[in-house]
Amino acid sequence: MGYTLDFSVVWHAMPALLWGCVGTLGLALAGMTLAMIIGVAGVAARDAKSAWLRAIVIGFVEIVRNTPFLVQIFFLFFALPLIGLKLNPTATAIIALGVNGGAYAIEIIRGGVQSIHKGQIEAGYALGLHKGQVFRSIVLKPALRAIYPSLTGQFIMLTLTSSICSAVSAYELTSVAQRIESDTFRSFEVYFFVTFLYLAISWLLMSGFAIISHRFFSYPTR
Amino acid sequence: MTPHFGLPEFGFLMRGLQWTVLLTLVAFVGGCTAGLIVALLRTCGRTTVEWIVRIYIGIFQGTPLLLQLFVVYYGLALLGLKLSAFVAVAIGFTVNASAFLGEIWRGAIQAVPRGQTEAAMALGLHYSSRMRDIVLPQAIRIALPATIGYLVQLIKGTSLAAIVGFIELARAGQIVSNQIYQPLLVFGVVGAMYFILCWPLSWWGSRVEARLALAAQR
Numbered sequence: 128m129g130y131t132l133d134f135s136v137v138w139h140a141m142p143a144l145l146w147g148c149v150g151t152l153g154l155a156l157a158g159m160t161l162a163m164i165i166g167v168a169g170v171a172a173r174d175a176k177s178a179w180l181r182a183i184v185i186g187f188v189e190i191v192r193n194t195p196f197l198v199q200i201f202f203l204f205f206a207l208p209l210i211g212l213k214l215n216p217t218a219t220a221i222i223a224l225g226v227n228g229g230a231y232a233i234e235i236i237r238g239g240v241q242s243i244h245k246g247q248i249e250a251g252y253a254l255g256l257h258k259g260q261v262f263r264s265i266v267l268k269p270a271l272r273a274i275y276p277s278l279t280g281q282f283i284m285l286t287l288t289s290s291i292c293s294a295v296s297a298y299e300l301t302s303v304a305q306r307i308e309s310d311t312f313r314s315f316e317v318y319f320f321v322t323f324l325y326l327a328i329s330w331l332l333m334s335g336f337a338i339i340s341h342r343f344f345s346y347p348t349r
Numbered sequence: 350m351t352p353h354f355g356l357p358e359f360g361f362l363m364r365g366l367q368w369t370v371l372l373t374l375v376a377f378v379g380g381c382t383a384g385l386i387v388a389l390l391r392t393c394g395r396t397t398v399e400w401i402v403r404i405y406i407g408i409f410q411g412t413p414l415l416l417q418l419f420v421v422y423y424g425l426a427l428l429g430l431k432l433s434a435f436v437a438v439a440i441g442f443t444v445n446a447s448a449f450l451g452e453i454w455r456g457a458i459q460a461v462p463r464g465q466t467e468a469a470m471a472l473g474l475h476y477s478s479r480m481r482d483i484v485l486p487q488a489i490r491i492a493l494p495a496t497i498g499y500l501v502q503l504i505k506g507t508s509l510a511a512i513v514g515f516i517e518l519a520r521a522g523q524i525v526s527n528q529i530y531q532p533l534l535v536f537g538v539v540g541a542m543y544f545i546l547c548w549p550l551s552w553w554g555s556r557v558e559a560r561l562a563l564a565a566q567r
Contacts, residue, residue: 132427192551193543193544193547193548194540194547195504195506195509195519198519199540201526201536202533202536202537202540209533283411287411287414291509291512293415314419314423315426318423319420322412325416326408329411333411
């Protein structure tokens with residue numbers, strides 16, 4: 128018996144799928160915000176005087192970067208209630224994404240901070256700029272420019288990784304797709320279409336980031 | 350007697366670990382072979398071919414690995430192929446690896462100074478000899494850190510086979526965790542096993558990278 132593809136199930140489920148996209152973007156955005164907070168705090172602690180603090184940050188980065196996200200989210204799913212955080216799956220997923228992205232953000236931001244040479248700051252003062260100006264145009268903007276490509280790439284990675292949060296049934300696109308699949312048994316059609324929804328999301332994000340980069344960071348450096 | 354984490358449970362995880370390693374090896378070897386073809390097509394000089402390969406790579410880089418696995422898994426079944434879960438996920442990881450390794454090696458091939466290709470042409474070497482004897486040996490050196498990095502990604506990525514139902518390390522962990530109700534202990538052990546597998550590779554990768562950076566400075 129031949130199987131005929133039937134994409135009408137996808138068409139009927141379109142509103143739910145588009146809400147799933149919103150869920151995915153929300154999850155990624157919240158996760159990335161948390162990742163940035165962990166990243167900045169981590170960079171500060173990474174270069175702290177206390178050797179213990181430095182070791183903890185290095186250990187955290189190595190552990191997160193060398194274990195699968197799926198295992199991390201399962202671990203947190205059971206560990207968070209033990210420390211008194213009884214959260215719904217979506218909130219758990221945000222924390223897992225934040226912790227995972229945070230480890231990568233630490234490395235990225237650290238690279239940006241190290242890309243600023245001390246001599247440039249001194250040159251800024253010698254030119255008569257005051258403290259705020261030096262921070263804005265000599266430290267912050269070049270550092271942001273240096274880490275912008277990695278950071279936005281990381282955001283897109285995090286958006287794609289968020290599909291794994293369906294394993295704890297957080298509200299996002301893949302779990303919406305899984306629900307539609309179990310209702311209609313049209314596995315291939317649903318997942319095929321959803322794959323292209325993800326492609327559209329990452330393409331939109333990439334284009335958006337490119338426009339922002341062109342607007343704010345395209346100036347000659349030498 | 351309440352079930353606890355004993356030798357049988359540990360043995361079950363170890364068997365899962367074996368499947369993880371086997372899956373990684375199959376996908377890596379297959380991905381290297383297909384990735385080389387992707388990289389060569391991507392740099393072949395014909396605009397149409399290069400664009401098609403570029404879209405191929407873009408699709409794999411712009412979609413989640415999990416969804417790629419779903420599509421391959423159910424797609425192969427639709428084609429009437431009755432494959433074991435292992436073969437199906439291995440094919441999924443192999444095509445993914447072909448795109449990512451192809452893109453890494455594309456960059457490495459293009460990073461080899463143009464003078465090398467031109468000198469080889471001037472010596473009258475044809476394409477296959479030029480690539481095999483001149484460009485690729487140099488490109489492999491440049492690509493090594495990123496290739497090791499992708500291998501680590503691949504090991505971690507194979508955990509997603511658990512969601513499709515193949516019993517590798519992560520799925521074995523889920524099963525044991527459901528049996529003995531000690532999720533933290535079990536997933537802690539599972540995480541440690543992945544770490545023991547990945548960390549030496551990451552360490553090696555960053556060492557190679559540092560050495561190459563040092564060589565580039567001179």
